[in-house]
Amino acid sequence: xxxxxxxxxxxxxxxxxxxxxxxxxxxxxxxxxxxxxxxxxxxxxxxxxxxxxxxxxxxxxxxxxxxxxxxxxxxxxxxxxxxxxxxxxxxxxxxxxxxxxxxxxxxxxxxxxxxxxxxxxxxxxxxx
Numbered sequence: 751x752x753x754x755x756x757x758x759x760x761x762x763x764x765x766x767x768x769x770x771x772x773x774x775x776x777x778x779x780x781x782x783x784x785x786x787x788x789x790x791x792x793x794x795x796x797x798x799x800x801x802x803x804x805x806x807x808x809x810x811x812x813x814x815x816x817x818x819x820x821x822x823x824x825x826x827x828x829x830x831x832x833x834x835x836x837x838x839x840x841x842x843x844x845x846x847x848x849x850x851x852x853x854x855x856x857x858x859x860x861x862x863x864x865x866x867x868x869x870x871x872x873x874x875x876x877x878x
Contacts, residue, residue, distance in 0.1 A: 758876065760784045762793060772809040776802055778857065779864075788876040790868035796826060799857045804829075806854040813870045815847040817855060821862025828864065829856045 762782035768775045770792070778799040784791040808831060819828055823841050830837045830845055831854045838858070839845075847853050855864065 755878070758878075760787045762791075767794070767805070772807040772854075774805040776805045776857075778802060788872045789870050790866070792866045794864040794866070796821075796857050796864060797861050799826070799859050799861070802857050802859070804854070804856045806856050808852045808854045810850050810852050811847075811868055812849055813868050814849050815853075816867045816869065817845040817847065818865040818867075819843045819845075819862065820865070821860060826860030826862035827858040829858055830854070 762784050765781050765783045766775055767773045767779055767781045770781075776799075778797055780795040780797070782793040782795070817830075819826065819839060820842055826840070828839045830839055831852075832845075832847065833852055845855075855866075857864065
């Protein structure tokens with residue numbers, strides 16, 4: 751018998767970064783994606799990145815996006831571009847990206863996690 755809230759639990763499956771438009775694969779990132787989740791949720795495990803070339807092109811979305819960088823303080827550096835401005839981030843940080851703002855995120859060095867969430871409308875089947 752299926753449990754009442756079983757549909758609310760979604761497995762994160764490993765998936766190539768290149769399956770996402772405007773992104774290329776890099777050896778230091780393992781991407782996990784929650785297909786079937788009520789909104790876009792991608793978790794990037796970054797391992798020992800060094801001198802990584804840009805792998806994400808400037809792009810936009812039709813919905814707002816939240817990015818979270820989690821690492822030991824100073825152990826991972828990301829280059830975040832918002833519009834025509836670039837930011838070098840080295841510590842635990844959250845980034846709000848309004849819909850239609852051109853943006854990109856590229857790891858430069860270190861290890862940690864980068865989480866991307868696109869905040870589209872939540873389907874009714876996920877409401878309780």
